[in-house]
Amino acid sequence: MGKSKKLNSTSEEKKYTFFDDVFAVALQIPKGRVTSYGAIANYLGTKMSARMVGWAMNAAHSSPLNIPAQRVVNRNGMLTGKHHFDTPERMQELLEKDGLEVKDDTVVDFKNKFWDPSKALNL
DNA sequence: GCATTGACGAAGG
């Protein structure tokens, strides 16, 4: 009986593994560390789709979860996505709050603060 | 349905 489990065409039956995975990784970034879009994409197996990671972060704003998008920067450690926050300064403030140092919209000692998801997950 | 854009990145000139 019943079985009216019919999903409408507009329903979000679609599984955005990619987006969801990006959120999961972002949430696993330890405090005081940062990662890059390419690193996450690489962990997902599609390092060429680093853009999609950024797009996923954009969707993160609408996500019920609190995604620490400020910990995700580009390969140069630059806060390229700061304009997408509530305020462009928000991203730097959040990073500084994590104990990081940001100068000229770039994470200081980024290389040392870099957190690789593949490495963290002991892949 | 095609064209443009986008929080990237690597490669080429």
Add this chain to the structure above:
DNA sequence: CCCTTCGCCAATG
């Protein structure tokens, strides 16, 4: 060394 182009894939116009 700086700028341009291409690839990736999804959302928006």
